Amino acid sequence: MFVEFDLQRAVDYEGAMRASPYARAAELEAACWALAERRRPPVRRIVELGAGSGFATPALLEQLAPGGELIACDPSPHMLAHLQPLAGMRKLVATPSRIDLPDDSVDLVFSMASFHHVQNKKVALDEIRRVLKPNAELLIVDVDFGTPAQRFFDHVVQHHCRTGHEVEFLDRAFMQLLCDRAGMIHRWSRRRATDWQFSDAGAALSYIMRLLGLEIALAELAPLVEHWLSPVRHADGRVTVPWSLGFHLLAKPAARAAS
Template sequence: MFDSADSYQDIFNQRADAYHQAMLNWPDAREQEFNAILQGLVITAGTRMLDVPAGGGYLASYLPHNVQLHHLETSELFARLFDQHCHSGSRHPLSLCSLDHLPQADNSTDIALSLAGLHHTQNKQPLFDEIYRCLRPGGILVLADAHAESATARFLDGWVNTHNSMGHHGWYFDQQTTEQLRSSGFNDIHAACRDYHWHFDSALQAGEYCRLMFGIDRAEASDVSAALARELGFDRLADGRIGLRWQLNFITAHKPAG
């Protein structure tokens, strides 16, 4: 059983190990999601990148080894798991920091990414301000998280909330998110929901994965699988695997070049 928590840091200082185990057991399950946040970006040798919050550093597997990637994380448990299992001795470092005070120098980053972690942060404005400061003129920020009116958000704050002893309440993307980005100074802001799949060998495996991923400690994997089928749905993929329907809202924002 988990203690009540309402911030990213507090939540994952309790259950990052279960989330991390899901990523270790099925490292390619969210392949489409990781590729989606990188879609359309020009990434070459030496591109200076931020991943915040980085969790266990999973995005690095989808990037060229010769980029300059800095993982930023607020959870001490995620940072410890990163050192132990993912990138011990990696050329891509991880720094513990708060989201309102990033360790990067001004104008030092080409691309900043944030995948599926910001719904645990109620006030995103300080982070957006900090990312804007860190990006070079012409730099790009790409965010991806559930939209407030999506089936993803309803599942997380509905069924998962009921079956996780910590509960689950997110502050999801909506019109205010783009307004906050504009307030930070970003322009050329584009937001769109994208549908894709998390892929597994079976629906039960999807249930096992999500049970770990979302800290579901009040239901068995078979119960989770049934809820996924009912709330989100499965498709049979071309390669024969099972695809769990998933959707995030992807937002691209630019720091003006001049």
């Protein structure tokens, strides 16, 4: 099962992204870094899980070989409705646990800021393993367990998100365990600072509330953000919200040679 964004959650999310389009620029830069760290040539087919309205989609198109295809998947048609058409991309309503694609047909699966929504991660990895070609890779980018962002989710978002948020976050050890159970190879896990940037404190609070679908007054949210995330206020009024993401690269084992 995957937590699906309803219409209002999709509208709020997209509204936040449009109001502060560069707030998560460091996340996108880090995702591009992780894609480059794969040290692989361009590929023919990429599946993006939890594509939403397309935050990372243009960066993934850069990973395609000429004539390649990017399949932007999301369980919410409301989120995909906000994803603008792009050359080389098609949309697919799908969850990580049910991807309507043939076996051994995908060169790279990518998931950014969405895998924590997957409630049965072993089942999802089994399905991802099925669609990946032998030796093809899965790159998961998400909030890591044991970070301020994770604690904010568990202590604030879980209690105030309009669509619920009871989830499990990853770390290196959990990822290795999942790989062992799903028959995947754990290539590496890394973590990078990806702080969010805002023009002022009001923009930061509004963004957090709308992006995460919180049903809480801004006056009540402010001290919670202060306590769990410790935002930095600059002399010119700008606000930095400390944030970080984990990067986990997995691979499907190579096909065994025929005996």
